[in-house]
Amino acid sequence: MSDAWEALVQELATQGPRQHSDWDAELFHALVKGPATALRHALNAEPRRDKVMGAWLKLVAEAVGLGQLDRASAKHLLNRKGPVPESLTLVGRCLLQLAPAQLPAYPAERAVSLLARTWNLCEGLATQPLWLNRYVASAAAEAPALEKLDEFLATTLAPALAPARAATFTGPFTLAMLDTRKLTDEFLPGDMHLAAPSVLCVHDRRSEDVKVGIFLAPEGGARFLGLQPCLGSGPEEKAPALELGTNAVRVNGREAPLPLLGTPHRTLVASSGFVVASAVDSQRLWVLDTP
Structure with missing residues (x-):
């Protein structure tokens, strides 16, 4: 040296x-x-x-x-x-x-x-x-x-940082299905929360050290942001109530299909027009969006 x-x-x-x-x-x-x-x-x-x-x-x-x-x-x-x-x-x-x-x-x-x-x-x-x-x-x-x-x-x-839309949840609904196995083989979606109106943080049900970030984009454009630390929780949301049926969901009086969901594990509604659901026995996430 x-x-x-x-x-x-x-x-x-x-x-x-x-x-x-x-x-x-x-x-x-x-x-x-x-x-x-x-x-x-x-x-x-x-x-x-x-x-x-x-x-x-x-x-x-x-x-x-x-x-x-x-x-x-x-x-x-x-x-x-x-x-x-x-x-x-x-x-x-x-x-x-x-x-x-x-x-x-x-x-x-x-x-x-x-x-x-x-x-x-x-x-x-x-x-x-x-x-x-x-x-x-x-x-x-x-x-x-x-x-x-x-x-x-x-x-x-x-x-x-894009301005969040104020959705009316009047439909029509567009569905995106995201498979977390594309990021890591063992991920099983558990708790989830919004870090921002269009940014979702999903925790691994089996490993608290592992989280996945998701960008909630309209018209079925939701995509992974990759493995992340916990992004923290954003401001509280005022979103319409959610009713779950068999492979379907009803929000604001409108029903939308969630094919192959089976038994739901967690659901989340974002006031920007998104409904996110996970299943008890699946590594996928169902992401609905509507104007």
Whole structure:
């Protein structure tokens, strides 16, 4: 290791507890020993390496100090397996996964500039409701390019932030059937709640550590948002009462079929015009929508 690198590590390790009451020294040194060492090897040209590594490590230290990167999220991001922790943030994913994979392809000045831009974009997201950060951080598992992180954010956030419609539940109804096996073999839909008018969080009935996010889109366009930490509960909904029949549902006096539902396990009505149901013995979700 270079003297400059060792001096920077010592400086940040000393400043950390002075500047942040929740400083995690053990985590910081683990990140220096693990992902920092791997990134230094990938950036094998001096002085390029020290310049990029200095910018990266300062942001890692700030993320640790602010609690945007903790032991649970670091373990998940570095091991790339297991349940998604609720502490996962976009800045953590960018620093520990996206940056190490992408920075070696850039000249030093461009790499440092990308790091600063990435931090600023993540900081803006950190001021938003907690579920948005969890949602975006999970969506970023598909590894967007840091150069196009702003485009990724705009595309990812657009459906979640779209104004909610005020449905009258007068029909006609459109049905989408979502099979959770496409995300994970063992998922069995259990409790579910809205994080936003068009964003649904579904918990695994058998494993409390596993949740699935769903975007409730009209005209049968409902789709998975992927495996997520719990997105939290949004504001209380005022939706019409629901009556369940045999493979059918009646809402606001209108009946709609739920083919093959059998015995229902959970149902949810969203005032934006959606009815979601799960069955006792199925991994599928039935999503009805109506104007």
